[in-house]
Amino acid sequence: MSEPTDQRGRGDLSPEERAVFERRVQELDQKLDRVREAKRVEQSAGQQSRMSGRGMAYGFRMVSELVAAVLVGGIIGYGLDYALGTGRWLFLAFLLLGFVAGIVNLLRAHRKLQDEISAATGGDLGRPVADNDDD
């Protein structure tokens, strides 16, 4: 470091130096903002893709819950008809019961999903949850 040439003490800045310094601080600020913004976008994108993957899994889960219950109901009814010789009445009745059971399954799975989402968003269901399906 060269000796200061005017009356200012060590560490003091001339107006030009101060201007340069402030410009550099501002530049750094902007740079940091950009980095933070990029990070935030990246994180939300990551969350979105996670959520959409889960959404697909849950969608498929709902379908299979419903179909499986109808199937099981139908099979039980058919078996009972076969065993008791009641024609096709129990088959019809149990098909309907199976459908109801499927709906019950759906509602339970849905409640579970709702709980999970509210846990993920801190209990605040009003906050939009990342969802990038195209509807």
Next chain:
Amino acid sequence: MPDPIHQFEIHRWQEFNLFGYDATFTNSSFYMILATAVASLFLIYAMGGKALIPSRLQSIAEIAYEFVANMLRQATGEHGMKFFPLVFTLFIFIFTVNMLGMIPYAFTATSHLIIAVALAAIVFFTVLIVGFAKNGLKFLKLFVPSGVPVYMMPIVVPIEVISFLSRPVSHSMRLFANMLAGHIALKVFAGFIVMLLGAGAWVALSPLPFIMALALTALEFLVAFLQAYVFSMLTCMYLNDALHPGH
């Protein structure tokens, strides 16, 4: 057009008869044994160092452990942890089988319904046995939701029974259907590329199915993981019902 179902064919490699049952060693058996071997060797090798500061491989093994442990702990509470070996084995096995199936020319054992049914049956019967052993006849409270008036019971109880019996069906169907459908879709789009390449001027369109096949491959990797995750998560939920019946 190449046959998209061809990849699921079972090949009998070594005829083998076990007490009158057909226990032939097939390509499906081979890939399941391979998956077990790969998973076991990986975990044994990765944890071989037992370092306090884990190496990369040890980190992967620990992440897998913690992932399953947290899932089970959240669903069943601390005393459900004695089922950790079951859930962890199911998760790692399904995950490895699915991932091996993503290798070109490999066989995906979970794309056969019988494999998925066998896995789901293990869970179903575990739940039944544990449920009755732990709670006795109180386990039947699972079929009688609290707060339902008596005159509704004749309708509600059959519904609950059907709902309970439909679990292994949906449990296995989901795994098998996801793996089957994904691999068929992939194969069909790959077939389109070949067909367009051999169709004169239509070759200009061939990048479209190629992009689709590329996207589907990425999606399939996601599905391979997600299905292992969903299967083990539902296992945790069902085990929770066995430990704490009555909603």
